[in-house]
Amino acid sequence: MELLLQGLNSWLGQVLPEWLVTVIGMVIVITLLLLLPPLMFMIMVWLLRRGIARFADRFGPNRVGIGRFNKERTQQRFPLWGLMQSVADGVKMFTKEDITPAQGDKWLHRIAPVVAIVPTFMVFAVIPFGKQIVGVDLNVGLLYVVAISSIFTIVLLTAGFASNNKFSLLGAMRTVAQMISYEVPMVLALIVPVLLAGSLSLNQIVEAQGAWLGLRWFAFYFPLGPIAFIVYFISALAEVNHTPFDLPEADSEIVAGYVTEYSGMKFALFFMGEFLNQFLICGLAVTLFLGGWQGPGVQLGGVLGYLFSVFWFFLKTFTLYFGLIWIRGTWPRLRVDQLMNFAWKRLVPVALGNLLVTGLAVIVVNLLKK
């Protein structure tokens, strides 16, 4: 943001007044922040479908590309590994019938999917995608992410309630119980990198991992870092209802949970929210534990350094996302009692103990430095 403003100022500053340059800069940043999530969504859906297909020994979407069809209309000129499938799906979603349950709460049913997407987009504003490439560098960035994500819980409850369907309500209740339980170990694990970096700002946490050619990641602070990373990743999976914690939308038990009564574009919005949340937990894990945009080559000056930083961030994030696909393709679902026991009796004590030891270690190291 600041970088962009500096660039704009040196370029347009002579011609235009300062406030106009600021407004132009803001419009550019906001447009980028609104464009990036849907793009990520399309790539992720395609990756997931191809990945799951590979795990199930199928092909997955490999036809829809660009260019003219052949004579039999079975193949396009450039199939592009089926990359255009997501575009086709999007068009299909728009043309579907929009159904509102007659006995439900019509207004809430209409509003819920729109509001559901807002917190997710808001979190994108503070994620550092590269060296100095961040929407807003809040000094309470991490807390902001946790707080904004908690709004999502209420939206899900609203969606489940407004549908007036027992499966929707059951799904919503399950989601909320799960999200509230797993938020505890997640936040406890998130404090560890905060203590190590001495800041709540996501950007400063990334900066603190820059030693050793950008490989001094918090996940390598043995044994505190790895434990926190694993606890965070498990509870984050539960936070976004990913396999093996996908009870809220267990299709073999309660149809589709809170999205049961949604169709067309409204369903697509919930679907997008879910995928973007998966992207965000991977991005946050990378930012906090795997060095964010740090990596070899970032120290270079000029454009090359920036390009390297963006490259490293997205490489790490999508590698983690591949892990998610892997889990989804291979693991069964937990039972409800196993879910709660695991959160409160395993993860919370481990995270709490880890946090205590980390605090002690930070104090001791600081004393030794003096």
Add this chain to the structure above:
Amino acid sequence: MDQALMYVAFFALAGLTLLAGLAVVALKNIFHSALALVVTFIGVAGIYFMLQAAFLAVVQVLIYVGAITVLIIFAIMLTRRLMDQHLVQFTGKWWIAAPLALALFGLVGFVSYSTTWLLRPKEALPADPVAALGTELMTTYLLPFEIASVLLLVALVGAIVVAWPKKDRLPVVEELEQKIAEAKRRVVDDDDQLARGK
């Protein structure tokens, strides 16, 4: 310029908060009221943000929106007849409540009128307000901090005690109880037979 922007932001946020607050008491559906309460909390958080208290704003959203409202909605959902639940908005006791509410409003109004408000902070803000807040909580205000946490712990233990299932007794006790009940029945049966024999 900045001053004007601040005014616009303040009146927008204050209007939103007040309207949502009005909706909380005026809406007939209790679930809608709970959602209006969320908007109120977010409006208050926005005002904190405007006053450069970002930490307070974020914590306001985290605790009031993320935890307390969810609790309220859960309480609503666990009560019966979910969809057609409409609040009784007027009771016969309104003539007691109205002067009390007016008196409270007058008191709050008087206090806020008679206080001399600081228009800018007495000292400059510390470089890292969150760290300063944490240090203060752990040193100067340690006792209130600890008392608050003990209070929460007491509430937690109390909730567990209240919710603990009453029948959860040791199997040995249950076995003994069964034996006692059986013995009592035998005694009663014997008495009956005796009575019939006579």
